[in-house]
Amino acid sequence: MKKEIPYKIYLEETELPKQWLNLRAFRPNKPAPLLHPTTFQPMTQADMEQVFCAELAKQELDDSTPFIDIPQEIIDFYKMYRPAPLIRAYCLEKALGTPAKIYYKFEGNNTSGSHKLNSAIAQAYYAKQQGLKGVTTETGAGQWGTALSMACAYFGLDCKVFMVKCSYEQKPFRREVMRTYGANVTPSPSTTTEIGRKILEEFPGTSGSLGCAISEAVETASKLDGYRYALGSVLNQVLLHQSVIGLESKTALDKYGEKADIIIGCAGGGSNLGGLIAPFMAEKLQGKADYQFIAVEPSSCPTLTRGKYVYDYCDTGKVCPLQKMYTLGSGFIPAASHAGGLRYHGMTSTLSQLYDEGLMQARSVKQTEVFAAAEQFARVEGILPAPESAHAIRVAMDEALKCKETGEQKTILFGLTGTGYFDMMSYEKFHDGKMSDYIPTQAELQKGLDGLPKI
Numbered sequence: 001m002k003k004e005i006p007y008k009i010y011l012e013e014t015e016l017p018k019q020w021l022n023l024r025a026f027r028p029n030k031p032a033p034l035l036h037p038t039t040f041q042p043m044t045q046a047d048m049e050q051v052f053c054a055e056l057a058k059q060e061l062d063d064s065t066p067f068i069d070i071p072q073e074i075i076d077f078y079k080m081y082r083p084a085p086l087i088r089a090y091c092l093e094k095a096l097g098t099p100a101k102i103y104y105k106f107e108g109n110n111t112s113g114s115h116k117l118n119s120a121i122a123q124a125y126y127a128k129q130q131g132l133k134g135v136t137t138e139t140g141a142g143q144w145g146t147a148l149s150m151a152c153a154y155f156g157l158d159c160k161v162f163m164v165k166c167s168y169e170q171k172p173f174r175r176e177v178m179r180t181y182g183a184n185v186t187p188s189p190s191t192t193t194e195i196g197r198k199i200l201e202e203f204p205g206t207s208g209s210l211g212c213a214i215s216e217a218v219e220t221a222s223k224l225d226g227y228r229y230a231l232g233s234v235l236n237q238v239l240l241h242q243s244v245i246g247l248e249s250k251t252a253l254d255k256y257g258e259k260a261d262i263i264i265g266c267a268g269g270g271s272n273l274g275g276l277i278a279p280f281m282a283e284k285l286q287g288k289a290d291y292q293f294i295a296v297e298p299s300s301c302p303t304l305t306r307g308k309y310v311y312d313y314c315d316t317g318k319v320c321p322l323q324k325m326y327t328l329g330s331g332f333i334p335a336a337s338h339a340g341g342l343r344y345h346g347m348t349s350t351l352s353q354l355y356d357e358g359l360m361q362a363r364s365v366k367q368t369e370v371f372a373a374a375e376q377f378a379r380v381e382g383i384l385p386a387p388e389s390a391h392a393i394r395v396a397m398d399e400a401l402k403c404k405e406t407g408e409q410k411t412i413l414f415g416l417t418g419t420g421y422f423d424m425m426s427y428e429k430f431h432d433g434k435m436s437d438y439i440p441t442q443a444e445l446q447k448g449l450d451g452l453p454k455i
């Protein structure tokens with residue numbers, strides 16, 4: 001018997017995932033190992049512990065345990081804002097006149113406004129368990145810094161955030177939210193670190209980049225007693241924690257006998273997409289079911305669609321381990337796209353490998369088309385999306401419109417990663433017709449690619 005599908009599918013608290021899904025363990029071809037930034041040898045647990053908490057270092061290197069228990073304290077925190085609803089976009093379907101069924105998983109129902117809290121709380125928990133005093137991190141658009149500040153406040157940890165200078169200046173309210181949760185926020189590049197001073201000397205007046213802020217945060221953690229570094233995307237551990245997004249989505253769809261045909265997510269460092277697709281991709285890898293997966297990135301920072309699949313540094317200062325990934329080069333400074341969370345030069349190794357092996361597709365979209373989709377979505381579905389999330393909306397709408405032409409009744413699932421209340425300056429630009437679509441030339445991309453390490 002087919003149940004009628006409600007606008008919002010909420011799970012019971014008891015249906016919350018009790019284990020994270022480690023997608024790497026389902027792979028017959030294991031991912032290429034992380035390499036040490038100076039010796040280029042595979043990273044060991046001891047190397048990792050210099051930078052990360054011991055338990056997180058273990059998770060980072062674990063490519064064989066398929067499911068990892070979520071500690072009860074983390075489940076209890078998740079209960080404050082999870083399960084996140086899976087929403088049937090009836091209004092959007094009607095507005096588009098499509099026979100497709102559209103579902104989205106909404107991760108914006110918490111104060112940080114995005115999915116980042118799912119990993120922030122796990123990273124803070126393990127830091128606390130280890131008896132650390134605090135953590136350092138970077139933030140670009142501000143969502144990760146906010147999430148980690150909230151998580152640190154919950155466990156009574158200190159949180160030092162290096163915020164990319166242009167965001168620090170453009171988004172003062174983001175900064176104040178972090179300070180409300182007790183974080184210490186420094187604009188990056190700063191004079192408080194060696195790498196920051198070096199970058200300022202080389203590029204006076206620079207407005208900063210994510211790669212540079214990462215280097216500053218890592219350096220600070222390494223110099224302070226009782227501190228480790230936390231990263232909000234790109235790493236295996238972050239994808240692991242974000243698997244709650246996909247696990248909940250799958251439970252909700254299964255409950256109503258629904259099966260997604262196409263699964264879509266925006267991709268910055270790849271954590272929300274990696275989390276959303278985790279249980280579905282695991283099925284595909286085991287030959288149990290098939291799905292079409294689409295990663296969506298901005299055409300101004302086209303990591304998957306125009307980058308190279310090689311070993312590269314995760315940061316400008318070259319202090320983090322190297323990953324084999326699709327990258328534009330750690331020296332690539334993307335144009336000032338408004339989707340700050342998608343302006344990263346690389347893509348997590350797990351997704352890079354899946355894409356390289358043809359198990360996942362990628363598409364790049366222009367900024368003005370993304371905002372047009374965001375606005376249309378907001379008007380019919382009510383939620384005001386983050387510009388990052390709107391990349392996924394764009395492609396979900398495009399796929400639904402294709403169904404309208406062909407008459408196919410496909411089921412589309414996409415990740416709505418967050419809300420856009422702190423991004424109203426970019427919405428303003430869009431409304432005033434002042435937004436442009438910047439697409440880097442091959443020569444511009446070549447500069448970043450020329451700087452790739454030769455390994």
Ligand SMILES: *Cc1c(COP(=O)(O)O)cnc(C)c1O
Nearest residue numbers: 233268269270271272341388418
């Ligand atoms: C950070 C962020 C992203 C992109 O990061 P991923 O690691 O690729 O998921 C997307 N949407 C929002 C709202 C974000 O804050």
